[in-house]
Amino acid sequence: xxxxxxxxxxxxxxxxxxxxxxxxxxxxxxxxxxxxxxxxxxxxxxxxxxxxxxxxxxxxxxxxxxxxxxxxxxxxxxxxxxxxxxxxxxxxxxxxxxxxxxxxxxxxxxxxxxx
Ligand code: AMP
Ligand code: ZN
Numbered sequence: 472x473x474x475x476x477x478x479x480x481x482x483x484x485x486x487x488x489x490x491x492x493x494x495x496x497x498x499x500x501x502x503x504x505x506x507x508x509x510x511x512x513x514x515x516x517x518x519x520x521x522x523x524x525x526x527x528x529x530x531x532x533x534x535x536x537x538x539x540x541x542x543x544x545x546x547x548x549x550x551x552x553x554x555x556x557x558x559x560x561x562x563x564x565x566x567x568x569x570x571x572x573x574x575x576x577x578x579x580x581x582x583x584x585x586x
Pocket of ligand 1: 475484486498499500501502503510556557563564565566567
């Protein structure tokens with residue numbers, strides 16, 4: 472299997488896991504763009520938001536709820552945080568396995584540009 476996030480799901484590649492359930496895995500981004508940068512992914516391989524089907528709507532809702540809980544746990548919710556899906560190469564998507572970026576932990580002004 473070529474997909475690196477599938478390999479992380481299958482524990483064939485190491486990662487710093489911060490949350491796991493039957494359908495979702497969350498782990499620290501290896502190259503963080505914010506003091507707190509967590510990737511929340513579906514265990515099922517879905518290439519991107521472009522490939523989402525109606526039957527995935529609970530999964531997507533759950534990804535966002537995991538992100539929200541993670542923001543509470545790390546207390547980045549006190550100042551604010553960003554949630555981002557990059558969709559497609561032109562938007563900077565490097566890994567073709569659906570993932571939600573959770574970014575936060577700034578103590579001063581929020582960066583003006585996105586990731
Ligand atoms: P994107 O550009 O939206 O596809 O984001 C992919 C993210 O995955 C980037 O922020 C990378 O730093 C991160 N990343 C790539 N490989 C790994 C890895 N092995 N473990 C953790 N994060 C990774
Ligand atoms: Zn995958």
